[in-house]
Amino acid sequence: MPKLNINGKVRDVQVEAGTPLLWVIREQVGLTGTKYGCGVAQCGACSVHINGEVRRSCSVPVGELKPTDRIVTIEGLSPTSSNPVQKAWAALDVPQCGYCQSGQIMAATALLRKNPNPTDADIDAAMTNICRCGTYQRIRAGVHMAAAHLRSEAKKA
Amino acid sequence: MKKTLRTTNVSRRKFIVGTAAAGGGLALGFKLPFIGSAEAATAAGTEVNAWVVVRPDSTCVVRIARSEMGQGTLTGLAQLVAEELECDWKKVATEHVFPGQNLARKRVWGDMATGGSRGIRGSQDYVRRGGAAARIMLMQAAADQWKVPVGELTVSNGVITHAASKRSTTYGKVAVAAAKLTPPDPKTIKLRDPKDWKIAGRPMKRLDTADKLNGSKVYAIDVKLPGMLNAAVKACPVHRGKLVSYDEAKVANMPGVRRVVKVNDGAVAVVADTWWRAKTALEALPIVWDEGANAEQSSATIAERLKEGLTADDAFADTKIGDALKTIASAPKKVEAVYSTPFLSHATMEPMNCTAKVTLDRVEVWTATQSAEGSLAAACEEAGLPLEKGEVHKLDLGGGFGRRGGTQDYTRQAVAIAKQFPGVPVKLIWSREEDQAHDFYRPISQCKMSAGLDESGKLLGMHIRVSGQSINAWLNPGAIKEGKDTRQLQGMWKEPGDAQFGYSVPSLQIEYAMRNTHVPVGPWRGVNTNQNGVYLECFMEEVARASGKDSLEFRRELMSNHPKHLAVLNAAAEKGDWGKPLPAGVHRGIAQFMGYGSYSAATAEVSVSADGKVKVHRMVLALNCGHAVNPDQIAAQVEGSVVYGLSAALYGEVTVEKGRMVELNFHNYRLLRLAEMPRVETVIVPSYDFWGGVGEPTICVVTPAVLNAIFAATGKPVRSLPLKNVKLV
Numbered sequence: 001m002p003k004l005n006i007n008g009k010v011r012d013v014q015v016e017a018g019t020p021l022l023w024v025i026r027e028q029v030g031l032t033g034t035k036y037g038c039g040v041a042q043c044g045a046c047s048v049h050i051n052g053e054v055r056r057s058c059s060v061p062v063g064e065l066k067p068t069d070r071i072v073t074i075e076g077l078s079p080t081s082s083n084p085v086q087k088a089w090a091a092l093d094v095p096q097c098g099y100c101q102s103g104q105i106m107a108a109t110a111l112l113r114k115n116p117n118p119t120d121a122d123i124d125a126a127m128t129n130i131c132r133c134g135t136y137q138r139i140r141a142g143v144h145m146a147a148a149h150l151r152s153e154a155k156k157a
Numbered sequence: 158m159k160k161t162l163r164t165t166n167v168s169r170r171k172f173i174v175g176t177a178a179a180g181g182g183l184a185l186g187f188k189l190p191f192i193g194s195a196e197a198a199t200a201a202g203t204e205v206n207a208w209v210v211v212r213p214d215s216t217c218v219v220r221i222a223r224s225e226m227g228q229g230t231l232t233g234l235a236q237l238v239a240e241e242l243e244c245d246w247k248k249v250a251t252e253h254v255f256p257g258q259n260l261a262r263k264r265v266w267g268d269m270a271t272g273g274s275r276g277i278r279g280s281q282d283y284v285r286r287g288g289a290a291a292r293i294m295l296m297q298a299a300a301d302q303w304k305v306p307v308g309e310l311t312v313s314n315g316v317i318t319h320a321a322s323k324r325s326t327t328y329g330k331v332a333v334a335a336a337k338l339t340p341p342d343p344k345t346i347k348l349r350d351p352k353d354w355k356i357a358g359r360p361m362k363r364l365d366t367a368d369k370l371n372g373s374k375v376y377a378i379d380v381k382l383p384g385m386l387n388a389a390v391k392a393c394p395v396h397r398g399k400l401v402s403y404d405e406a407k408v409a410n411m412p413g414v415r416r417v418v419k420v421n422d423g424a425v426a427v428v429a430d431t432w433w434r435a436k437t438a439l440e441a442l443p444i445v446w447d448e449g450a451n452a453e454q455s456s457a458t459i460a461e462r463l464k465e466g467l468t469a470d471d472a473f474a475d476t477k478i479g480d481a482l483k484t485i486a487s488a489p490k491k492v493e494a495v496y497s498t499p500f501l502s503h504a505t506m507e508p509m510n511c512t513a514k515v516t517l518d519r520v521e522v523w524t525a526t527q528s529a530e531g532s533l534a535a536a537c538e539e540a541g542l543p544l545e546k547g548e549v550h551k552l553d554l555g556g557g558f559g560r561r562g563g564t565q566d567y568t569r570q571a572v573a574i575a576k577q578f579p580g581v582p583v584k585l586i587w588s589r590e591e592d593q594a595h596d597f598y599r600p601i602s603q604c605k606m607s608a609g610l611d612e613s614g615k616l617l618g619m620h621i622r623v624s625g626q627s628i629n630a631w632l633n634p635g636a637i638k639e640g641k642d643t644r645q646l647q648g649m650w651k652e653p654g655d656a657q658f659g660y661s662v663p664s665l666q667i668e669y670a671m672r673n674t675h676v677p678v679g680p681w682r683g684v685n686t687n688q689n690g691v692y693l694e695c696f697m698e699e700v701a702r703a704s705g706k707d708s709l710e711f712r713r714e715l716m717s718n719h720p721k722h723l724a725v726l727n728a729a730a731e732k733g734d735w736g737k738p739l740p741a742g743v744h745r746g747i748a749q750f751m752g753y754g755s756y757s758a759a760t761a762e763v764s765v766s767a768d769g770k771v772k773v774h775r776m777v778l779a780l781n782c783g784h785a786v787n788p789d790q791i792a793a794q795v796e797g798s799v800v801y802g803l804s805a806a807l808y809g810e811v812t813v814e815k816g817r818m819v820e821l822n823f824h825n826y827r828l829l830r831l832a833e834m835p836r837v838e839t840v841i842v843p844s845y846d847f848w849g850g851v852g853e854p855t856i857c858v859v860t861p862a863v864l865n866a867i868f869a870a871t872g873k874p875v876r877s878l879p880l881k882n883v884k885l886v
Contacts, residue, residue, distance in 0.1 A: 015433075016412055023433035027387075032379035033372015035555070037506050038589045042823035045506060074372035081371045089370050093362055093789060096797060097227030098369030099376060099506040099555030124832035130823065132506050132556050133227045134800025136834035138793070 003067035006031070007076030010067060017063025021055075022046040024062050025073055033074035033102045037130070044129030047103035048073050054110035074102035077109060084153075085109050088145035096133035103129045108143050116150050118143060203332040205294055206340055207265040208238055208287030210252070215315045215329035217244040219288075221251050222259070222266035223276040224527050225365060226557035227797075228852045229790035230276035232363045236786055237281055240357040241288030241349060244328060245314040251364055256529040257548035269529040272562045272680060274753035274850025277786055281848055286343040291335075293346070295328050298335035302326070351784060351845050360789030365553070377525040377552040380512045382582040386415060387432035388574050389439040390585060392424035392595050395448040395816035396675050400425055402445045408438040417442060420573045428574065432586050451675040452816040459601060459674050459813060460497070466624025466670035467495065467605040473641045476651050479664035484618030488609025492703045494696055496606070497877045498688040499810035501599040501681055502818075504826060507555020508592040511571035514582040515540050520547045520572060525554040527562045535565035539572040558801070559680035564597055564632065590821040597679025598811060600626035602645070604692040609664075614704030616715065618664030621649065621692065627671045628685070631678050645669050647685035648752050648857060649693060654847075656686060656752045659722035660697075660715040676813060682801055683856035686752035690857030691864065691878070694748035698865040699874050708747055708865065709735050722749055725756040725779045725842060732840045733760025733777035743774060746865030748858045755782040755849030759858040761835075763866035769885040773803060773835040773863055778855050780839070783847040792839040795855050799837050802859030804829040807880050827881075 002013055004021075006029055013028045025034050025048070034057060037045030041059040048057045049072040050065070065071070077083050081090075085108045088094075095101045104127070111118060111126040118126070123143050131139070202212035210218040219238045225231040231251055239249050259266050267283060292312065299317040300307035303324060311318050315328040351358060368374040393399060403425050405417040413434030420426050425444055429435035466472070485491060512523040513536065520540035526532040529549050537547040554561055571585040587595075602625025609617045629636045629644050636644065648656045649667050658667070681687070701711035709730050716723040726749040730736075739745060742764045749758035762775040778795050785791055808827035812819045820826040864875045871885055 019433055023431065026379075027431040027433060030381070031372065032375070032381075035376075035506070036378065036508070036586070038823050040589075040822050040824060043506065077371070081367065086370045090362075090366055093366060093793065095227075095363075095366055095369040096229070096793060097506065097554060097556050098365075098374055101369050102372050105370065127831045130506070130828050130830060132504060132558070132801070132828065134797030134829075134834075135793070136800060136829075136831040137796050137837055139831060140834070 002062045002065060004062065004065060004071060005067060005069060006071045007073060013062065015062060018061050021048070021057040021060040021062050021065065021071070025057060031073050031075050035099055035102055037100065042130070043100070044107060045100050045103040047106040047129060049106060049110060052110070052113060054107050074106060077105065083109060084146040084149040085112065085142065088142040088149065091145065092138045092142050094135050094138040094142050096135055100129060100131045104131065104139055108139070108146065111143065112147055112150060116147055116154070118147060203336045205291040205332055205335050206287055207262070208284055209242060209291035211295070211328050211332035213329045214248070215245065215327045216248045216250055217242060217315065217328065218250045218252050220254050220266065222254050222269045223280065224269070224271035224529065224551065224554060224557065226271070226527065226554035226561070228276065228794060229363060229787060230271065231365055232361060233277045233786040233790060234280065234284055235364055236357045236361055237277070237285050238288035240354055241285045242292050243312045243315065246356050246361065248315065249364065253551050255549055255551060256533040259530065260533070260544055270531065270563070271527045271557070272559060274853040276852070278754060278848040278850055283343070285348050286346050289346045289348060290340050290343060293341050294335040294338045295331050297338055298331040299326050302331065302334065357786050359787070361787055363790065375552060376507055376555045377512065377523055378507055378510045378555065378586060380523045380552065380584060382512065382514070385512065385582040385584055386428050386430065386578060387435050388426045388428045388583050388585040389432060389435040390420060390424055390426040390570060390574070390587065391439055391444065391591060393446045393448060394594055395446070395452045396677060397423070397451055398449050399423055399447040400444070401447050404443040408442050411438045411441065414438045418574055418577045420570055424570065426574050426585070428578065428583060432584070436588060448816060454675055454816045455814050456812045462672050462674070463497070463601065463603045463624045466672040467603055467622055469670050472622060472668040472670035474666055474668045475641070475643050475646050476649070476658065476665055476667040478662070479618065481618040481620045481664040481666035484664040485607050485609035485620055488617050489612050490610040490703060491607060492610070492700050493607040494699055494874065494876055495603060496692050496695065497603040498601065498691060499812070499878060500601045500676060501805055501809045502593050502596040502811050502826065503556070503558045503560035503681055504593070504828060505554070505556030505558060505560055508587045508589055509567035510584065510586040511568045512582055512584040513571040513575035514580070515572060515576040516580050518542070518546055521550065522568055522571060523550040523552060524568050525552050525561055526565065526568065527554070527557045527559070528565065531563040531565050532568045535569045536572050539569045540576055558682040559684065560596065562680060564679060589823070593811065593821040593826060594818050597631070597677045599681035599687065600628055600678040601674070602626065602688050604688070606692065606696040608696070608700045610700070610704055614706055616662055616700060616704070619662045621667045622670065623668070623689070623692070624670040624672050626673050626676070626678050628678050628680060630671060630673050640671070642669060642671055645671070645685055646689065648689040648750050655754050657719070659719045659749060659751055660712070661718045662715065675816065682798070683752065683853045686750060686853070686857035687805070687860070690748065690750040691861050694750060694858070694861035695864050695874060695876070698746070698868055712749065721756050721781060721844065722751060725749060725781050726758040728779035728840050728842045729758035729760050729777055732779065732838060735760060744866045744869035746862045746867070746869055748861035748865060750857045750861070752857055753850030753854045754847065755780060755851065755854035757855045757858045759855070759862040761862035761866045763863055763870060765867060765870040765885050767886065771807065771867060771880055771885070773833070775836045775838070776859070776862065777838045777840060778858065779842055780855055781842045781844055782849040782851050782854065783843055784845055785841050785843040788841055791841055791851050794851050795839040796837045798853070798856040799859050800829050800834065802856045803833070803863070806860040806863055806878060807833070809879050
C-alpha cells in the first residue's frame with residue numbers, strides 16, 4: 001500500500017495504485033480543499049505541490065509517488081492563512097464562488113517561489129487554471145501584490 | 158472581527174426551534190456547530206425578528222434566504238439589513254436559512270430562489286424593513302428600560318445612547334427585551350434615503366472570503382456524513398433515451414462496490430465506498446440503452462429546422478410598428494443578414510452533486526442550489542414524502558449561472574439512489590463528462606434581420622425574426638400563452654422596465670418562431686439577452702456602416718426616446734475613449750442592450766492578427782443598475798461577465814452527433830484562461846430611481862462589442878459563433 005507524505009505527515013493509504021492523488025487526498029485522507037473540476041488536468045482545481053512543483057493531482061496516480069515525495073495541499077500551505085498570496089487574495093476580494101481558488105492559490109505560490117518578480121507574461125504562462133466566475137483580473141493583481149510583499153520582506157531581511 | 162457562521166462539519170448543523178417560536182416567532186436560536194454546546198448557549202443569541210439575531214456581544218447575525226454562488230448577494234443583503242439596523246458592520250455575521258424552516262414558518266423569509274439577477278433587487282425592500290424593524294424594537298427596549306421616550310434616543314454602530322442622562326447600552330444587552338416587543342408594522346417604516354447610506358452603497362469586503370483561501374470551506378461536493386456511500390451516475394447519452402439493462406456481475410467484485418442501481422427510467426448508478434471506485438466501476442459496467450429516435454438528430458438536422466423557422470409562416474410578432482416588411486422592400490438601401498448561436502453548457506467549476514439520506518418518514522439533502530424550495534420539492538416528490546418531511550441543507554455553490562435552478566435533476570437523482578439505501582447517506586457526484594452531457598443548455602437559435610435605409614442613410618424600417626428553441630417549452634410550458642413565447646425575445650421587448658428594446662425605429666417588426674429540439678435547454682447567465690444582444694447589436698453595426706455614419710452616432714440618433722439606454726451608452730463611449738486614436742492594429746467596437754431591469758453598454762478594443770487570431774485588449778463596461786449596493790462586488794460581477802461572455806464568444810459550443818452532446822470536457826469545450834483576459838474597466842452609473850439586477854445584465858454587451866471591433870478590424874461582420882469556427886482573414 002502506498003505511503004504518502006501529505007502536509008508533513010506520512011500516511012498509509014489503502015487504495016489501488018492507479019487511484020489519482022486527488023481522490024486519495026479527498027476521500028482517504030479527508031482533505032477536501034483540493035477540488036475536482038475536470039479529471040483530465042485541464043482546469044487546475046486539483047492543484048497541489050509535489051516537491052515544490054505545482055501538479056494537477058487528478059492526473060497523478062498514487063502508485064507513482066514515493067513516501068519521500070513532499071505533497072502539500074491548500075490546507076498545508078500556511079497554518080494561519082498568512083501566505084502572502086492568501087493575504088493578497090483577501091485584500092483584493094479575489095474569490096467569487098471560491099471553488100477554483102485553492103488551485104489558483106497553489107499555482108500562484110508555486111510561481112512566486114520560483115519567480116518572485118513575475119511579469120504579466122510570466123503570470124500568463126504560469127496561471128493556466130480555469131475560473132468560471134471570471135476572477136482573472138484580480139488574480140493577476142493578487143500575484144503582483146503578493147510579489148511586491150515578498151520583495152519588501154526580502155529587503156527587510 | 159467579522160465572522161461568518163460557517164461550519165466544517167455540516168452534519169451537525171441544525172436549527173433548534175425554541176418553544177416560543179410558534180407564538181411570537183422570536184425564540185428561534187441557532188446551534189453553532191463549530192463550538193461547544195455551553196458556548197453555543199450564550200453565543201446563539203436572540204432572534205429579534207426573522208432577519209436579525211443579536212448575540213450578547215452585539216454581534217448581529219443577518220439571515221440570508223437567497224443562495225450565494227459567488228455573486229456576492231450574501232454580502233450585499235447583509236449590507237442592506239445592517240444599514241437599516243444601524244449595527245456595527247465589523248460585528249455582522251450571516252447565516253443561511255433552510256427551506257423546511259421557511260415552510261414551517263409560513264415563508265417568513267419569502268422567496269428563496271436565486272436567479273434572474275433578483276437576489277438583491279427582489280428582496281431589498283423587505284430585508285431593509287426587517288433591519289429597520291429590529292432597530293426600532295431594540296431602541297424601544299432601551300427606552301422602556303430607562304423609562305424615557307424613544308425619540309430621545311440615538312443609535313450608532315449598535316450602541317444606543319440617551320444623551321440627556323448620559324446613559325448608553327448595546328444591542329447585545331437589550332436584545333432579549335426587544336424580542337418580546339410587538340414588531341412595528343413594516344409598512345409604516347421609513348427607509349433611509351440611499352444618499353444617507355453608510356454601509357450599503359460602499360465597497361465593503363465580502364463576508365465569505367476567509368474560508369475560500371485555506372481549503373476549509375465546505376461545498377456540497379465536500380459533505381461527509383457518518384456511514385456515507387458514494388455514487389457515480391450515467392444517464393443515456395441521448396436525451397430522453399431509456400435504460401434497458403446492465404450487467405452488474407461484471408463489476409460486483411471490483412474494489413469498494415456495494416451495488417448497481419437503476420435511477421428512474423433513464424440512468425444507472427454504481428454505489429461504492431468511495432466515489433473514485435464508484436466511477437471506475439461505472440466505466441466498466443456494460444449498459445444497454447434504448448436511445449430512441451432522437452439518436453438520428455445532429456447539429457446539421459437541428460440547424461436545418463431552425464433555418465426553416467426563419468421564413469416560416471407560424472412566427473408570432475411581439476412588436477409591430479408600421480409595416481416594416483413593406484417599408485424595407487421599397488427602401489432605396491437594404492441590409493440583410495442571418496446570424497446563429499450554438500448550444501452552450503454552464504460548466505460550473507463544481508460539477509453537479511448532491512448528498513441524500515432517505516428513511517421511511519424523512520428525506521434530507523445536502524445540495525448546492527439556486528432554488529432551495531425547488532430542491533425541497535424535488536427531494537420530497539422523489540422520496541414520496543410530503544414537504545413537511547424534508548429538509549434541504551444549503552451549501553454555497555461552486556458556480557451556478559442558472560444550472561442549479563428549479564430543475565434540480567441532480568437532487569432528484571441523489572434521492573432516487575439514496576432511497577434504495579434506507580437510512581444510509583449517499584453522495585452523488587457527476588463526472589465532468591456527465592455534467593457536459595446532461596446540462597440544460599443555452600438554447601440554440603438563428604436570427605434573420607433586414608433593414609431599409611433612405612438615401613441619406615436614415616433607418617426607415619427593421620425586421621427581426623428569431624428562430625430557435627424555447628426555454629419555456631422545456632421548463633415552463635404554462636408561461637407560453639397562445640403559442641406566443643415572448644421570453645425568447647428578451648431584450649427586444651417593447652415594454653419598459655426590464656429588457657426593453659432601446660431604439661425607436663419608424664417601422665419595426667420583431668418575431669419569434671419556436672423551433673424545439675430534443676436537447677434540454679434552460680437559463681444560462683444572461684439567458685436570452687446573450688444571443689439577442691449579439692443579433693441586434695451586430696446587425697445594428699452592419700446598418701450603421703451601410704448608412705455611412707459613425708457607429709455611436711447612428712445609435713444615438715435612434716435613442717432619444719430611451720434616455721436611460723442612451724446615458725449608459727454615452728458613459729461607455731466616454732470612458733472607453735470612443736473616437737480617440739488607438740495603437741496600430743487595434744480596433745474598437747461598441748454595443749448597448751438591456752436586461753434584468755438594468756442598462757448596459759460596452760466598448761471593446763480588439764486586434765486580429767495576420768493569421769486570424771483575436772486578442773481582446775481592453776473592455777469598458779457601463780452599467781446602470783439603479784441602486785449600487787456594493788460597487789466593488791458590482792465590478793467583480795462585470796469582470797466575471799466578461800470572462801463568461803468571452804469564453805462563449807471565442808470557443809463555446811456544444812454540438813450534437815447521433816443525438817448526443819459531443820464536447821464533454823474542457824479539452825474540447827475550451828474556456829477562457831487568464832492569459833486571454835482583457836483589462837476590464839467598470840463604470841457604474843446608478844440613477845437611484847429603480848432597482849436593477851447585477852449578476853447578468855452586462856454579459857449581453859460583451860460579445861457584440863467584441864464582434865463589432867472585429868468588424869472594424871477586418872471589414873467583415875461575424876455572423877456565427879463561436880469565433881473558433883470563423884475564418885477572420
